[in-house]
Amino acid sequence: MINDTCIARLEQVGKRYGAIVALDGIDLEIHRGELLALLGPNGAGKSTSIGLLLGLHRADSGKVSLFGRDPQDIEARRRIGVMLQSAALPPTLKVGELISLTASYYPAPRSVAECADLAGVADLLGRRYADLSGGQQRRVQFAMALAGRPEILFLDEPTVGMDIVARQALWAAIRKAVAGGCAVVLTTHYLEEAEALADRVCVIAKGRVVSEGTVDALRAHVAVRRIRCVTTIAAETVAAWPEVVSAELVQGRLAIATAEAETVARRLLDNDATLCELEVQRAGLAEAFTEITRDTGATALSQEAA
Known part of the structure; x- marks a missing residue:
């Protein structure tokens, strides 16, 4: 990643809340034109x-910068968009009216119609916010x-409450x-959502970055x-093969775990001429997350389909 694309950064940042260490010397960079999960x-x-x-908070140690400025600088804040997990x-x-009010805070905002079109809420403009479903409110x-034509979007659990079509x-x-x-900085408990969207994934546990890279790199x-x-x-026969970690019958299909998928697939085909519906899948982000955080004592995220 080219350094001059970095537009926000945490450098060796520490933050405590009383006796609780929230961040322990964390380093984090956000680059233009990427989605970081x-x-x-x-x-x-x-x-x-x-x-x-x-x-919203101040670091106890280290440096926090947003567009090379203090994050509380109004000129920096005008260049971001935020969608928090809960909004009053x-x-x-x-x-x-809500979109228009938000747009009024920015020097060169998008029109209400453009915002509504991008978010898929053009048909809701005349409805009261309180009358909308949870998924509609998120949109x-x-x-x-x-509204403010942000250069960074912070999205905190953006699809909670949405059905699959809206998501x-x-x-x-x-x-x-x-x-x-x-x-875009995305925080989500839907691992499949991160897998579908992220250019780069940063796994945080106990206030430190424990792994960072592309989805494929984490799967590795x-x-x-x-x-x-x-x-x-x-x-039972397949489970006894030396290359196989486990094998069990699940809803009429044999499910096998192995680090030597090609070898096992060939052996299956050699031993059963009628074999069909053969699928080979690499580890998903959920398995990678579990593996990465195993030594930290962290609890795995939700594996609900996104």
Whole structure:
């Protein structure tokens, strides 16, 4: 990554809340035009990291910068958009009024119509915010986050409460923002969401970065791959093969874990001419996360499909 693309940074940052160490010398960079997913169990330090970059907290040690400025500098704050996990918005205002009010805080905002179109809420502009479903409210909050033409979008659990159609529509809008050069910082408990969207993943545990890289790089921490097939070979027979970690029958299909998938697949085909529905899958981000955080004592995130 080219250094001059870095637009926000934590450098050896420490933060305590009384006796609790929230951040322990953390380093973090955010680059223009990338989506960075911050992953970690509750209490890992994700929210504190975001709060420091938003200027909501002050670091006890180290340096925090946003566009080369103090995060509390108004000129820096005008260049970001924020969608927090919970938002207390005036319930009686209509959606169009909320977006217009948010846009009024910025020097060169998007129009209400453009924000609504990008977030997929054009049909909701005349409705009161309080009358919307939870998923619809999240989409409105996303429209508000886009109002100031942000160069960095901070999205905290953005798809909570959304159905699969709305979630995928928001993913498309996020990808469009990134393609336009906007940096996106995503915190999510949906590992498949990070897997689908992230250019780079940063795993935080106990206030420190324990792993960082592309999704593929993190997957490489797990050597075991999964094979599924329909076969007449008994699970007990396959489980005894030296290359196989485990084998069991699951809903009529043989599920195999192995670090030598090609060898096992060939052996299956050699031993069963009727074998069918053969699938080989590498480790997902959920397995990689579990492996990476195993030594930290951290608890794995939700593996719910996103």
